[in-house]
Amino acid sequence: MRKLFATAFSLWAATAAQAENCQIIGNQTLCDDGVSGQRIGNTTYWNDGSSSQQVGRFTYNSDGTSSQQIGNHTYYSDGTSSQTIGTTTYFSDGRSCRRIGNQISCD
Structure with a gap:
């Protein structure tokens, strides 16, 4: 998910091929995977x-x-693009992600 978060919403990031759901709460991103x-500032620190x-x-x-x-x-x-x-957000590999409020769902 990092690629998607880092670009599309200044916090998106997607790499997984399976469906994913994430929630953005303040400066925190929490995904179901x-x-x-x-x-913090212009940098996102991931749990890995x-x-x-x-x-x-x-x-x-x-x-x-x-x-x-x-x-x-x-x-x-x-x-890729x-x-x-x-x-x-539509990815060149056929995936897409949609944001509704603070929820992001990818397929």
């Missing part, structure tokens, strides 16, 4: 020890990956 994170830092339209992850947001498109360093239309 056990992933959680805490945002990794982190994501947002600098302008760029997001840098501690594993060396990154992304760049241009308008409603996000381009990831692994060659996503487009956000309204409350839904």
Whole structure:
């Protein structure tokens, strides 16, 4: 989920192929697959020890990956991309995630 959180809503991040549901409460992100994170300033610290830092339209992850947001498109360093239309983000691999209030659901 890190890729999605870090880009689409400045806190999103998705890597899992299965359906996931997450809730954002203040600076905390809690997902039903056990992933959680805490945002402090422009950096999100994840419970697996990794982190994501947002600098302008760029997001840098501690594993060396990154992304760049241009308008409603996000381009990831692994060659994939996503487009956000309204409350839904569509990924180039066919996945999508939708945010309603503080809930995020991905398929």
